[in-house]
Amino acid sequence: MATGSGSRATHHLRAGSGSHGTSSSSSSSSAAAAVRSSGNAGQGQNVRPKAPGVRRSVTPTSRAHSNASADEDSGRVRVAVRLRPRNSEDLLLDADYADCVELQSELKRLKLRKNNWNSESYRFDEVFTDTASQRRVYEVVAKPVVESVLSGYNGTIMAYGQTGTGKTYTVGRLGKDDVSERGIMVRAFEDIISNISHASDSVEVSYLQLYMESIQDLLSPGKINIPISEDPKTGELSLPGATVVNVHGVDHFQELLQIGEANRHAANTKLNTESSRSHAILMVNVRRYVDGQDKDENNLQDRDQTDLHRSKPIPIVRKSKLLIVDLAGSERLDKSGSEGHLLEEAKFINLSLTSLGKCINALAENSAHIPFRDSKLTRLLRDSFGGSARTSLIITIGPSARHYAETTSTIMFGQRAMKIVNVMKLKEEFDYESLCRKLESQVDHLTAEVDRLEKLRENDKGKLERQLKECEDSFSGAEKSLMKRSEFLEKENERLESEMKDILIDLNCQKDQNDLMHNKNLELQANLNYIQEQQRAEASTYQSVLADTTQMYEKKIAELIRQSEEDRSHAINAEEQLDRMRELLSDHQIKIKQHEIEHCCCQKTLDETTRMYEKKIADLMKQIEDGHHHSEAVEEEFDLAKKSSMQGQKEINELNMKLEKMHKLHEEGADELQFIKAEYEALLHEKAKLTEELHMMRERLLQEEKHRKNIEDELIKVKKLVADNEKDQKEKQLDMKENGGKGFSPDESMGVLHKSNPLKETQSSQRTTIAKICEEVGLEKILALLASEDIDVQIHAVKVVANLAAEDIHQEKIVEEGGLDALLMLLQSSRNATVLRVASGAIANLAMNELNQGLIMSKGGARLLANVASTTDDPQTQRMVAGAIANLCGNEKLHVMLKEDGGLEALLGMVRSGTTDVSAQVARGIANFAKCESRAVIQGHRKGRSLLMEDGALEWLLANSDCASTSIKRHIELALCHLAQNKDNWRDFMSSGAVKRIQRISVESSREDIRSLAKKTLNLFPTHQTDLFPTHQTDL
DSSP: OOOSSOOOOOOOOOOOTTOSOOOTTOHHHHHHHHHHHHHHHHHTTTTSOOOTTTSOOOOTTEEEEEOTTSOGGGGBOEEEEEEOOOOHHHHHHSTTSOOSEEEETTTTEEEEESSSSOEEEEEOSEEEOTTOOHHHHIIIIIHHHHHHHHTTOOEEEEEEEOTTSSHHHHHHOOOSSOGGGOOHHHHHHHHHHHTSOTTTOEEEEEEEEEETTEEEESSSTTOOSOOOEEOTTTOOEEOTTOOOEEOOSHHHHHHHHHHHHHHSOEEOOSSOTTEEOSEEEEEEEEEEEEOGGGSOGGGOSOHHHHHHHHHSOOOEEEEEEEEEEEOOOOOOHHHHOOOTHHHHHHHHHHHHHHHHHHHHHHHHTTOSOOOGGGOHHHHHTTTTSSSSSEEEEEEEEOOOGGGHHHHHHHHHHHHHHTTOBOOOEEEEEEOHHHHHHHHHHHHHHHHHHHHHHHHHHHHHHHHHHHHHHHHHHHHHHHHHHHHHHHHHHHHHHHHHHHHHHHHHHHHHHHHHHHHHHHHHHHHHHHHHHHHHHHHHHTSTTTTTTHHHHHHHHHHHHHHHHHHHHHHHHHHHHHHHHHHHHHHHHHHTTTTTGGGHHHHHHHHHHHHHHHHHHHHHHHHHHHHHHHHHHHHHHHHHHHHHHHHHHHHHHHHHHHHHHHHHHHHHHHHHHHHHHHHHHHHHHHHHHHHHHHHHHHHHHHHHHHHHHHHHHHHHHHHHHHHHHHHHHHHHHHHHHHHHHHTTOOOOOHHHHTOSSOOOOTTHHHHHHHHHHHHHHHHHHOHHHHHHGGGOSOHHHHHHHHHHHHHHHTSHHHHHHHHHTTHHHHHHHHHHHOOOHHHHHHHHHHHHHHTTSHHHHHHHHHTTHHHHHHHHHHHOOOHHHHHHHHHHHHHHTTOGGGHHHHHHTTHHHHHHHGGGGOOHHHHHHHHHHHHHHHHHHHHHHHTTSOOSSOHHHHTTHHHHHHHTTTOSOHHHHHHHHHHHHHHHTSGGGHHHHHHHTHHHHHHHHHHHOSOHHHHHHHHHHHTTOGGGHHHHOGGGOOOO
16 A cells, blocks of 8 residues: 555565675775676676576567667666655664664765674665655656666566565555655656557556465456466466556556555554555556668568568567566564464565575576576566566665664665676567558458449449330330320310211200290290280189189299290200300311311301390290299289288287296296295204204303313312422522532423432432322323413423423323323424423433334424424523434434434534533434444445535534533544444545544543544554554655
8 A cells, every 4th residue: 555654574685695795994895896796797698598488589570689789787787775764763762873874875875884883885876865755766766667668678666675664655655645755656657658659559557466475466356376377489477367457547547556555465563554465566568669661671581571661661569568566575573573374474475585585696696597486476577687677676774773684684685686687678579460450451441442333333334224224115105105196186086076966966956945945935925815814804803712823823933934944054055065166166176177168057057046046035034034023913912911811820829928928937936935845844954953953062061161170170289289399399409509519490300311410319309299290180181281272281281291201101101192292292383482492301301212212203203303493592492402303313213314304404503502501412412323323334234424424513523522511522522433433434534634533532532432442443544544643654
């Protein structure tokens, strides 16, 4: 974990022969050692032959460039030393001793004092004082390695040192709050991300730990004991099964680091409260593409390939790997105090570090055999020491003389590592796969284009063939239509000729019909003349036979009219036929010119005949109109006669209607009389019924009056007993005041909290008196008085109920008799301050029973109490309401209902009164709520952030944590400790500074149980241990 101390366990490496550094007094020895070191670096691979797996083959698709011609010192392992500043423990234990380390940063030398007269001097590539910044450490130690990785070389950055000297601070510090404190891991990744192309390049990350010789995945904790695989051809190592994440940003990388640090094994030892029990290894694989034209083509193996690449450059990919290693320090059991499982972990740590030291010694002494296979750690670091990677090692030490041996071992480890020289190699590969994929895609594209063009040509060909076929079809269709049209015209001409013949025949028939009609008209004319003569002859007998004659004439006239209309319709039809013929003749005049001469005579004859018939028809119509006028005159005379007879009939009808109306009125009057009689009988029956009910009501009123008088007599007795009781209590209070004691008012005696006070005996006697009153009067009658309209009666009754509710033996009976419902009704309807205060106190007493708590909540008690708290300013009433809600807070099942009904909001809102008693009840309620909620979270019944946090309870607790009242302070301390045990509340505690308050409680609380609870709570903050215990923090 990236803590401020940057602590790790101590590594003690037993020094072999010649492992000590040169003394400052022997300059010649130091020079000789430097020459020997340089000579060893120059020999390199010739003196120390590598294993067969290390030698890498060069294939046509890969190239390995050796930097043998470059400066040999660039491949040497670079070693820097960093001094941790003195912490509070060093200042306390080493007050009488000087530092054992003296830095000469300008000379890049370090002087190690064993005592005042004996010291040794060592030279390193860089020496950092205790004031060196994280940025400078990165730029000197790690940035050259990161630049080499970006250029295609492998690189390693490793931190080694005693526990607590700042390894993790230097390497793995995340620096979320302060960017300047970021360690090597984050800064290296920032440089890598900023120097690659996000379109083509890629960066993959794996984060592992070596725990008890088992490689485990920190990003996937389920993957344990990951094997190490070695390529028999190239000798490269791989870890199949390890999680590999493609990372595109620094934020994503920091999240991965945070996940890995959370999964890393750590334990509390005497040397370090957060000692890592494993080696952490961060692997960053970088894959970069470079332009093939920028490379020297003379290094290619084939001339043909060179020509091919000149015409079409092949993509070149560079693959490099960066290892950032945070080693766990070795332990001395007498200092760390490791036992049991910690002892087993320490053995494996010491074993792996001892194997690493052996490899370093063998490499420094140019030994023929390097024991890389003794440990998984040395196998993973084989390329870092004596391989092809560029390696930087930073060793961290402390100034304390108490750890002189561990500091000496660390410095000697760095001195030996400086003698190792790596042969850096650049690995490049021709990316034939990418080129093949590109060419295949181009071929696919061209093939698709050819197919598209062929398909388009086929489509055009088909379209032209269809158009040609359509033209041929349209031509044949036009020819057929013309033939059909010619045939149709011929047939139409033949049809017209036949129609004309038929018309001529019809005209002849019409002529015959006209002659017949003329004859009939002559007969009608003769008949009319005869009728006129008969009318003149029979004028005297006209009245008697008027009706018969009229009917006869009407029939004859109707027949004449019908016949004339038929004749007229025939004539009209003939005209219409002639018009149609004229239209047909005009339409086909061009086609039938050869027939005009033949029909000319016929047309003239037809016209003359038409004119003749039109004239005759006009004469006939005139005659018919004259006959019609005559018949109308006859009809008028007949109507006059008919009207005279109809007038008498109308008078008779009017008299009949009047008679019917009088008969109907008589029937309606008889029905109405019957209905009135029925209503009168119903009213008589209802009157008798009402009289009977009135008598019953009078009897009931007399009984109610008697019952009221009995209740008033009982109330007088209750008032008298209560007055006597209050008088006795006042006398006892006066006696107590004379004796120097403190007393409570009767209202206060009904409080929620049963405190031990000087009036305990007085309260006992008072409750005994109330119990006697209850036995004499009866609880049912006392509860009935709660609904009295007399306010004094109501006050005395609720006081009696409140005193009874203070005793457990009466609570069940009060609830069964409906006392709880009556008290809740008073809270809802009453406006009297005394009634509200005492009723709230009674409900608070009932709320001390768990069964009653559920009933109170189900009947809306919390909502009513919240309404009372929001409408009253009386401190005593608020104290009672706060006490009732505080008792309800002690039931974890009711917490959600309390929140929904506004109980929690009302409880926190009552602190505005500023009185100590109300604040004490509020603090008690919050403590009860937090305790029940914490217990539910621990048992797994509840998850999520506390409901108290949403209403600002934490701010009030912190603001009043230094209250002078012992009771309030005790409840606030309990509430803070219980709220902090819920992990979902930690963010609020960290942001508000409540953690520091819990730390103070663990030291300053007056009660031992609260101090123990605070310490237990502090142990639940694993990621912030160093913030909670600043005495153990290392300021790096």
